[in-house]
Each structure stands twice: as structure tokens, then as C-alpha cells.
Amino acid sequence: MRVLITGGTGFIGKHLQEELSQRQIEFVVFSKRDYDLTVKEQAEAVFASNRNADVILHFACYQAAGDFPAKHPAEQFHINNLIHINVLESWRKLMPHAKLIAVGSTCAYPSRLKTLVEDRFMFGEIHGSVYAYAFTKRLLYTGITAYNDQFQLNGSYIIPPTLFGEFDDFNEATAHVSSALIARFVRAALENLEEVEIWGDGSQVREFLYVKDFVRAVLDLIKPLNHDILNIGPGKGTTIKKLAITISRAAGFNGRLFFNPNRYVGIKEKFMNTGKLEQKYKMHLSVDISEGIKRTVAWYAQHYDELKNKRKFE
Amino acid sequence: MYKKILVTGGMGVLGSAVEAIVSKYPQSEFVFSGSKDCNLTKFEETITFVEKHKPDAIIHTAAVAGGVQYSRKYPAKLLRDNILMNINVLEAARLMNVQKTIMTLSTGMYPENAPNPIKEEYIHNGPPHESNYSYSFAKRLIDPSIKAYRTEYSINAIGLVSNGIFGENMNFRSEEAVMVGALIRRFYENKDSHEDITIWGDGSPLREYTYSNDLARAFMWCLDHYDDAQIMNIGSTEEHSVKEVAYMIAEIMGIDQERIVFDTSKPSGILKKSTDNSKFVKLSGFQYTPFRIGLERTIQWFCENYDKPGQVRL
Numbered sequence: 001m002r003v004l005i006t007g008g009t010g011f012i013g014k015h016l017q018e019e020l021s022q023r024q025i026e027f028v029v030f031s032k033r034d035y036d037l038t039v040k041e042q043a044e045a046v047f048a049s050n051r052n053a054d055v056i057l058h059f060a061c062y063q064a065a066g067d068f069p070a071k072h073p074a075e076q077f078h079i080n081n082l083i084h085i086n087v088l089e090s091w092r093k094l095m096p097h098a099k100l101i102a103v104g105s106t107c108a109y110p111s112r113l114k115t116l117v118e119d120r121f122m123f124g125e126i127h128g129s130v131y132a133y134a135f136t137k138r139l140l141y142t143g144i145t146a147y148n149d150q151f152q153l154n155g156s157y158i159i160p161p162t163l164f165g166e167f168d169d170f171n172e173a174t175a176h177v178s179s180a181l182i183a184r185f186v187r188a189a190l191e192n193l194e195e196v197e198i199w200g201d202g203s204q205v206r207e208f209l210y211v212k213d214f215v216r217a218v219l220d221l222i223k224p225l226n227h228d229i230l231n232i233g234p235g236k237g238t239t240i241k242k243l244a245i246t247i248s249r250a251a252g253f254n255g256r257l258f259f260n261p262n263r264y265v266g267i268k269e270k271f272m273n274t275g276k277l278e279q280k281y282k283m284h285l286s287v288d289i290s291e292g293i294k295r296t297v298a299w300y301a302q303h304y305d306e307l308k309n310k311r312k313f314e
Numbered sequence: 315m316y317k318k319i320l321v322t323g324g325m326g327v328l329g330s331a332v333e334a335i336v337s338k339y340p341q342s343e344f345v346f347s348g349s350k351d352c353n354l355t356k357f358e359e360t361i362t363f364v365e366k367h368k369p370d371a372i373i374h375t376a377a378v379a380g381g382v383q384y385s386r387k388y389p390a391k392l393l394r395d396n397i398l399m400n401i402n403v404l405e406a407a408r409l410m411n412v413q414k415t416i417m418t419l420s421t422g423m424y425p426e427n428a429p430n431p432i433k434e435e436y437i438h439n440g441p442p443h444e445s446n447y448s449y450s451f452a453k454r455l456i457d458p459s460i461k462a463y464r465t466e467y468s469i470n471a472i473g474l475v476s477n478g479i480f481g482e483n484m485n486f487r488s489e490e491a492v493m494v495g496a497l498i499r500r501f502y503e504n505k506d507s508h509e510d511i512t513i514w515g516d517g518s519p520l521r522e523y524t525y526s527n528d529l530a531r532a533f534m535w536c537l538d539h540y541d542d543a544q545i546m547n548i549g550s551t552e553e554h555s556v557k558e559v560a561y562m563i564a565e566i567m568g569i570d571q572e573r574i575v576f577d578t579s580k581p582s583g584i585l586k587k588s589t590d591n592s593k594f595v596k597l598s599g600f601q602y603t604p605f606r607i608g609l610e611r612t613i614q615w616f617c618e619n620y621d622k623p624g625q626v627r628l
Contacts, residue, residue, distance in 0.1 A: 074459075092390070135459075142447065142448060145448075146392070
């Protein structure tokens with residue numbers, strides 16, 4: 001097996017590289033500076049020079065959390081649409097023999113949906129500032145379906161919950177809640193702060209997965225996945241309160257946790273249905289994130305000085 | 315009123331309907347472009363073209379579309395070309411400071427099981443008809459795209475939803491024609507034979523049809539008077555069954571109705587699909603042309619031009 005990874009130098013990509021190396025599977029990664037996937041010719045060039053790969057893991061996208069989506073919806077919309085269309089076109093033109101697995105996002109599920117089950121992925125309003133980005137993730141899924149149908153290709157679509165781990169974005173303006181809290185608690189512990197504020201009353205439920213557990217699952221699924229859409233997560237939620245306590249302990253923070261119920265935190269509960277993962281693919285992922293949190297906190301604390309002022313986009 | 319107006323899809327049924335009424339807008343200069351003038355799926359070509367003409371407004375009616383068989387055969391092409399055209403037009407509008415841009419959606423994109431009459435806000439609430447999923451998604455994607463461009467760049471882009479368009483210059487090519495066009499052509503080409511003319515299904519589904527001249531006038535009204543982010547239905551709500559339409563065409567063309575046979579072993583399609591245009595009608599006080607009158611004009615045009623080379627898309 002030989003794997004071509006798009007987005008291979010990003011957060012998930014770095015972990016894919018590590019795991020592929022450990023399994024002694026050949027792979028190719030490239031950065032945006034080498035080949036810019038928003039440019040058709042460059043996307044085709046990197047696919048043309050890696051035709052001997054038989055798996056494409058498409059993880060490239062232009063994304064950040066926090067208030068970034070609210071400020072740059074059109075930019076995110078435009079860039080991601082181009083990336084996805086260029087990747088799909090390059091795939092069918094230059095590597096139609098290869099299996100493609102692309103990564104989606106839970107934010108593209110309808111906002112009001114209670115159970116995030118795969119066959120409801122496409123349908124329903126998306127509220128809040130992530131809508132533009134979320135629709136490009138719907139485009140990616142529709143694109144895979146359409147390219148499978150028109151050109152008899154084998155593409156699949158996988159949806160992770162919120163991932164955290166080493167190499168994530170820890171900038172509080174753009175990070176997801178897990179890594180934002182890791183950054184906040186590590187700083188609070190180092191600076192001996194008395195209190196850390198957490199938005200909301202802590203009762204909101206979200207689904208988290210340690211990135212290494214995710215990439216292992218992805219690699220195990222390469223063979224069995226064919227023309228499918230699949231949620232990959234524990235299928236259970238963790239309260240923000242529990243997440244915050246787990247992180248504060250791992251960081252050695254001894255002060256108070258102040259859950260501020262007056263700050264807006266979004267919907268009450270969001271986690272995926274993983275019935276398909278468990279029944280069809282016989283895979284179970286643990287909801288216990290304490291080990292992953294420990295490792296991530298230790299890694300972040302170790303790299304604190306170089307990361308504390310790092311911004312996602314320069 | 316905008317001084318210079320660029321109409322994409324200028325050779326299409328809607329574009330040419332706008333062209334037919336330009337004399338009503340003497341203070342504006344119109345440019346009509348077809349795929350030969352500018353390939354809108356190519357970004358550089360689009361930018362160069364818009365830069366050359368420097369329009370104050372763009373009416374973007376260009377789209378790749380076809381009937382059921384075409385949609386089933388080319389889902390990837392429909393998705394790719396329509397999305398590329400849409401994002402290239404929006405990017406060009408932003409970069410060239412175009413004051414107003416109209417994007418064109420169609421009611422085929424609405425959820426198959428949406429309650430009748432279909433309101434604008436139902437757009438993302440369920441799967442479209444499966445035969446046309448990729449085209450429908452490309453149209454749905456216009457909704458988040460105009461919101462994103464309005465938010466980030468404050469451009470004035472709106473989305474108008476047409477339905478069942480027919481009229482002079484419509485597409486009569488067998489694979490690409492919609493029902494009214496396909497029937498007119500088949501009846502005309504078989505008018506001197508005595509054989510049966512078979513229509514799929516039992517003929518009962520009710521559909522709305524809008525004469526292209528009406529849509530052109532509605533677009534011109536919205537160009538000057540509608541500036542909201544919310545997409546708006548602007549088609550006629552006059553409904554006819556497939557059977558009524560077939561008999562009406564036969565009667566206008568002098569064909570014996572007895573020759574029309576409905577093959578009930580074939581699927582009929584969705585039974586009823588009606589749209590709510592009350593917002594538009596309330597704002598504009600618009601008067602639609604009766605279906606029968608539009609149909610007579612279309613058939614007359616078709617018969618007069620059928621033998622003239624290059625006049626009718628056959």
C-alpha cells in the first residue's frame with residue numbers, strides 16, 4: 001500500500017505520518033508551499049507525480065475555530081471549494097484506480113439534529129458562524145458521491161468528533177474548546193493564577209477524541225471502507241465540566257474553576273451516532289480521554305514558550 | 315437602474331428573454347455572454363472578461379443543466395461546472411467592485427418531501443429528488459455563498475429562484491431538454507405520422523411553469539428593488555398536470571390527442587410541487603402571463619425557426 005496525503009503537514013496529517021511510519025506503510029506528504037491545491041495545475045501536478053499511490057487521504061482544508069469563521073466566511077468558502085473540486089478532479093483524471101478517503105466535520109450536520117447519524121448528514125439548516133465552512137464539507141461529500149457515480153470511483157467520507165492532541169492549534173482565538181482549555185490551564189498553572197474562567201455552566205456535552213486514536217482508526221478502516229460515509233468517534237459525549245477538570249488536573253492547576261453561565265456556549269448537547277462504526281465495521285472507540293489529555297498537556301507544557309504566542313494564520 | 319449590465323448565459327432561455335426586453339431599459343447598456351465569449355468555469359477567463367466590460371451589475375443565469383437522463387449520467391460534471399461558475403462570478407464581482415449581482419437558483423433544488431407550497435427557508439431541509447442531487451446541491455450552495463460574500467466583503471449579491479422556465483430559445487436537445495421543450499419537439503417532428511406518442515408516467519403530476527419573458531421582467535425588477543440576503547421565489551404559481559400540458563401542446567400544434575399514450579409502467583415523478591412566491595408578489599405586485607399564452611408564443615417561435623440553421627438548440 002502507498003498513501004498520498006493531502007493536508008499531510010497539518011494537525012491530523014502529522015499524526016498520520018507518525019502512525020504510517022510506525023506501520024511501515026509508504027506515504028507521500030506535501031505542504032501548501034510545495035503544491036497549492038487551490039490551483040488546479042498544482043493539484044494535478046502533485047497527483048500526476050504520485051500515480052503509484054493506491055490510497056488518497058484527503059485531509060486538506062482551510063479551517064480554524066473561534067471567531068475566524070465569522071470574520072472570513074467567504075474566504076473559507078472560496079478556498080475550500082477550490083481545494084475540494086481540484087482534488088476530486090485530479091483524482092478522477094490522474095488516479096482513478098486509487099481509493100479516496102476524505103475527512104468531513106460534525107459542524108456540517110444539521111444544527112437542530114438530535115442524533116448525528118450519517119444518512120442525515122446533508123439535510124437541515126446549519127446555524128451560526130461556521131455555516132460557510134460547513135457547506136464546503138457538504139460539497140465534499142456530494143462531490144465524492146457524484147464522482148463515484150459518474151466515474152465509478154471508490155471514494156468514502158469519514159466524520160471525526162472534535163480532535164485534540166499534539167500539534168493542534170492552541171491559540172485561544174482560533175482553537176477548538178479542548179485545546180483552548182489546555183492552553184488556558186497550562187498557562188494558569190505556570191503563572192499560578194487563582195482562577196480560570198470557563199464559558200457556560202459546564203453542563204454542555206461534546207464529543208472528543210484523541211487524534212492518535214482517530215488516525216489509528218482511519219488506517220484500520222482503509223481496507224474495509226468502500227463508497228461509504230462514516231462517523232468515527234466514541235459515540236458518547238463528555239461534559240465541558242468533566243473536560244475542564246481532567247485538563248486542570250493534568251496541567252497541575254490548583255486554583256478555582258469558574259463556570260460562567262452568562263457566556264454563550266452554543267447548543268446543549270452534540271455527539272455522533274456510531275452504530276454503523278460498531279456494527280458494520282466492528283470498531284469501538286473509548287470515551288475515556290484522560291490519557292490523551294495527559295499526553296497533550298505534557299506536550300503543550302513542554303513547547304509552551306514557542307507556542308504561547310503562535311497564531312494559526314500569519 | 316445600473317448603467318452597464320452583464321448577463322451571463324446570454325444564449326440560454328432566460329438570458330435571451332432578458333435580451334428581448336432591453337428596449338424597455340434604454341438608460342442601461344447590456345452585455346450578453348455565452349460560453350463562447352467566456353468560459354465561466356475558468357477563473358482567469360472570468361476575471362479578464364469582467365474586467366474588460368466593467369459592469370455595474372451582473373445577472374448570472376449561466377448554468378449547466380439537463381433532463382433526468384443527463385443528470386443521472388453526469389452528476390460530477392453538473393456539480394463541478396456549476397459550482398466553479400458560481401464562485402468565479404462571485405469572486406469577479408468582489409474583485410471588480412460590481413455593485414449588484416444576481417445568482418440564479420431553481421426550485422428543483424428544494425427537498426423532495428417539502429410541504430407545499432414550498433417556502434424559501436425550506437431550502438436545506440431534506441434531500442432533493444435523487445435523480446438530480448448534484449445539480450440541486452450546486453444550486454443550494456448559492457445560499458451560503460451569497461451570505462458569506464455579503465458578510466465578509468459587503469457585496470450586494472442576491473439569489474432568485476426560478477421554476478419550470480419555458481419560452482423562446484429554450485433548449486430542445488433531447489438529453490438536455492425539460493418536459494415542455496421535449497414535448498414540443500417530439501410533437502413537431504412526429505406531426506405528420508399517425509403513430510402513438512408515449513409519455514412516461516400517468517400524466518398526473520402537477521407542475522408550475524413560468525414563461526421566460528416573465529422571469530426576465532422579474533429579474534429586472536429585483537435588480538433595482540430587492541437587496542436582501544434571503545433567496546426569493548419569483549416564478550409563477552400557475553399549475554398544470556403533465557397531461558394538461560401535453561394536450562394543450564397537441565391542441566395548439568393541431569395534433570390528435572388520441573395519439574398521446576401514457577406509459578403507466580414508468581415512473582411519474584413527484585405528484586405535486588408548488589412554490590410560495592407570496593413574498594415577491596407582495597413586494598412587486600407582479601402580473602404573470604397566462605401559461606397558455608406563453609406556450610402559444612413558444613410553439614410559434616419553435617415552428618418558425620425549426621428549419622433555420624442554428625436558430626433552435628436541437
